[in-house]
Amino acid sequence: MDATLLLGLYRQMALCRRFEEAAAKAYSQGKVSGFLHLYVGQEAVAVGAISAAEPTDYVVATYREHAHYLARTGDARGAMAELFGKASGCSGGRGGSMHLFDAAHRMLGGWAIVGGHVPIAAGVAFASKYRDEKDVTLCFFGDGTANMGAFHEGLALAGLWKLPVVFICENNQYAMGTPLYRTLSVEDVAVRARGYPMESEIVNGDDVLEVREAVRHAVNRARRENLPIFIEAKTYRFRGHSVADPATYRSKEELRKWMERDPIRMLADRIQTLGIATEEQLGALDDEVKAQVQDAVEFAERTPAPEPDTVGEHVYA
Amino acid sequence: MPEPRVLTFREALREAMVEEMERDPSIFLMGEEVGHYNGAYKVSEGMLARFGEKRVIDTPIAETGFAGVGIGAAMVGLRPIIEFMTWNFSLVAADQLINNAAKLRYMSNGQFTLPIVFRGPGGAAHALAAQHSQALESLYAHVPGLKVVMPSTPADAKGLLKAAIRDDNPVVFIESEVMYALKGDVPAGEHVVPLGVADVKRPGRDVTLVAWSKMVHTALKAADVLTGEGIEAEVVDLRTLRPLDERAVLASVARTHRCVVVQEGWPFAGVAAELIALVAREGFDDLDAPPERVTNLDVPMPYARNLENVVLPSPERVVATVRRVLGLTEAPRRPAVAGRGR
Ligand SMILES: Cc1ncc(C[n+]2csc(CCOP(=O)(O)OP(=O)(O)O)c2C)c(N)n1
Ligand SMILES: [Mg+2]
Numbered sequence: 001m002d003a004t005l006l007l008g009l010y011r012q013m014a015l016c017r018r019f020e021e022a023a024a025k026a027y028s029q030g031k032v033s034g035f036l037h038l039y040v041g042q043e044a045v046a047v048g049a050i051s052a053a054e055p056t057d058y059v060v061a062t063y064r065e066h067a068h069y070l071a072r073t074g075d076a077r078g079a080m081a082e083l084f085g086k087a088s089g090c091s092g093g094r095g096g097s098m099h100l101f102d103a104a105h106r107m108l109g110g111w112a113i114v115g116g117h118v119p120i121a122a123g124v125a126f127a128s129k130y131r132d133e134k135d136v137t138l139c140f141f142g143d144g145t146a147n148m149g150a151f152h153e154g155l156a157l158a159g160l161w162k163l164p165v166v167f168i169c170e171n172n173q174y175a176m177g178t179p180l181y182r183t184l185s186v187e188d189v190a191v192r193a194r195g196y197p198m199e200s201e202i203v204n205g206d207d208v209l210e211v212r213e214a215v216r217h218a219v220n221r222a223r224r225e226n227l228p229i230f231i232e233a234k235t236y237r238f239r240g241h242s243v244a245d246p247a248t249y250r251s252k253e254e255l256r257k258w259m260e261r262d263p264i265r266m267l268a269d270r271i272q273t274l275g276i277a278t279e280e281q282l283g284a285l286d287d288e289v290k291a292q293v294q295d296a297v298e299f300a301e302r303t304p305a306p307e308p309d310t311v312g313e314h315v316y317a
Numbered sequence: 318m319p320e321p322r323v324l325t326f327r328e329a330l331r332e333a334m335v336e337e338m339e340r341d342p343s344i345f346l347m348g349e350e351v352g353h354y355n356g357a358y359k360v361s362e363g364m365l366a367r368f369g370e371k372r373v374i375d376t377p378i379a380e381t382g383f384a385g386v387g388i389g390a391a392m393v394g395l396r397p398i399i400e401f402m403t404w405n406f407s408l409v410a411a412d413q414l415i416n417n418a419a420k421l422r423y424m425s426n427g428q429f430t431l432p433i434v435f436r437g438p439g440g441a442a443h444a445l446a447a448q449h450s451q452a453l454e455s456l457y458a459h460v461p462g463l464k465v466v467m468p469s470t471p472a473d474a475k476g477l478l479k480a481a482i483r484d485d486n487p488v489v490f491i492e493s494e495v496m497y498a499l500k501g502d503v504p505a506g507e508h509v510v511p512l513g514v515a516d517v518k519r520p521g522r523d524v525t526l527v528a529w530s531k532m533v534h535t536a537l538k539a540a541d542v543l544t545g546e547g548i549e550a551e552v553v554d555l556r557t558l559r560p561l562d563e564r565a566v567l568a569s570v571a572r573t574h575r576c577v578v579v580q581e582g583w584p585f586a587g588v589a590a591e592l593i594a595l596v597a598r599e600g601f602d603d604l605d606a607p608p609e610r611v612t613n614l615d616v617p618m619p620y621a622r623n624l625e626n627v628v629l630p631s632p633e634r635v636v637a638t639v640r641r642v643l644g645l646t647e648a649p650r651r652p653a654v655a656g657r658g659r
Binding site: 034085096098111115144147150177178182305310 | 375379382443446615619623627
């Protein structure tokens with residue numbers, strides 16, 4: 001096992017976790033507003049998948065995209081400042097938690113209408129194919145998205161035109177307060193891919209290496225053969241749908257069982273078992289990450305809000 | 318007469334649905350999280366327990382699908398209440414509402430009517446950013462074939478929702494996310510408020526403020542401030558945007574000779590513009606000043622709180638506009654913002 005790789009993945013997942021813990025705290029202090037959807041418990045999916053792509057591959061995600069943004073850009077300051085609604089945020093304070101963009105890093109959002117970004121991701125892949133560029137698009141979405149028309153139309157077109165996009169379903173078992181089994185007529189979201197037609201794979205979304213392997217394989221094929229591939233990562237969100245949701249619709253027992261498979265702890269165990277790092281060394285890495293998040297919070301606090309008279313900027317019609 | 322009770326807006330809406338569903342078994346409620354979760358905003362709390370899964374139906378996230386299912390069911394005699402978690406998501410189903418629901422009765426030469434209510438919260442809440450803060454009533458009110466209803470008080474919410482459910486035509490019923498906890502007297506017993514009838518929420522002689530939903534309260538706050546300056550504003554609550562109670566608006570303007578429309582949402586081609594066209598055309602001789610409007614700035618909603626506050630209509634902006642309409646100030650017509658904001 002590659003020690004640098006494992007420690008790098010660990011660091012990224014820890015950054016996502018600490019970032020969101022700090023964001024939740026700032027929310028409770030009234031410094032972050034709006035909807036705040038945490039990815040706590042699901043970090044292995046975004047981190048594993050994005051680590052498997054080239055930095056020039058595109059990332060298109062939902063409103064639950066802090067981790068995707070961080071995994072792609074490493075820019076905790078820009079993300080935190082965005083949550084604080086500051087001009088120094090990655091979307092200038094105009095987007096907030098649900099709309100993180102970074103064109104330079106090919107982080108293409110940040111979309112908050114369920115399913116709407118799925119055809120958009122297909123369109124990004126269309127452009128890559130059109131220009132004969134070998135970039136692949138990663139499209140992330142939740143299990144609850146699998147009944148949306150836009151989801152199906154996006155998959156249909158990607159399948160028809162053989163577009164190089166890897167669709168990654170983050171199956172955290174719930175869409176808001178509704179468990180998947182009450183809204184999905186099939187057991188696995190992955191079977192939906194079959195008719196378009198698209199190969200699919202189901203992975204353990206709490207195992208960052210398993211996600212990474214599957215996405216690496218998919219990205220390579222998408223790039224080489226110009227075709228879409230569908231991956232369903234089974235995972236679980238430890239927090240409510242948003243920080244305002246106490247998540248009373250699920251049992252403590254269920255939550256406890258999933259928290260035993262905390263993706264970060266599982267990776268830490270693996271790293272220690274393999275003798276790559278000791279608990280103390282991982283602790284030091286954690287401290288480093290905490291300092292980075294603290295720095296991001298301080299940056300977000302001290303930089304100014306957008307000037308009111310800029311409100312009309314970027315309005316062209 | 319039994320005494321009125323104080324209910325929250327959400328309780329009043331629930332009472333309307335419950336009473337109507339008790340009365341008519343062909344009525345059902347369908348939408349995301351309406352059942353087991355008791356409603357994303359708890360409007361339907363307890364309704365699943367009361368009516369069971371047959372009549373309080375949780376859907377997947379599939380707005381085009383369940384809006385269309387509602388229309389199909391209504392074509393053949395059921396009376397669906399379709400809840401959009403917010404009206405922003407109705408845009409996914411705009412095809413069903415605008416192309417299908419609005420057209421059916423006309424293009425079938427009246428062979429079909431469509432007794433269906435689409436309801437849910439619209440407008441901005443707090444810092445929900447561009448995709449979650451839209452006031453879409455002007456868009457739906459643009460379409461012949463859709464009734465558009467927007468209550469401002471719990472009593473109206475109950476009475477108008479009951480009327481909407483009893484109506485044989487598609488009704489777009491837009492509530493407000495930030496008003497669900499608002500309390501107010503609701504008459505006991507049967508209480509139905511007819512669609513298409515405006516209501517004077519505050520009498521006044523100096524200027525007419527036309528508003529609906531949340532903006533009625535913005536207008537009332539402005540009216541309180543203006544009273545301190547010796548200006549008495551009349552607040553006309555449209556309650557229904559389509560069909561529009563033109564007579565009520567014109568009658569008020571005939572009394573006050575001045576008109577300011579307060580509208581959440583964008584100015585361009587909005588309901589406020591329609592009202593100003595009405596007043597200019599039909600009330601021209603009554604006017605002592607050009608009619609004006611206070612609306613959102615003409616921009617997508619920014620996330621940052623300080624920007625959002627600039628975008629949304631405020632009592633202060635209403636007061637400033639009224640002063641101008643009364644010739645008391647020469648405040649700039651447009652707030653000083655860069656770009657095309659106004
Ligand atoms: C079209 C549309 N309908 C409803 C919503 C409200 N909503 C936001 S997230 C969500 C649940 C999405 O679940 P899922 O796709 O599983 O993603 P997760 O939140 O679990 O990551 C809903 C219903 C929305 N944003 N867009
Ligand atoms: Mg989900």
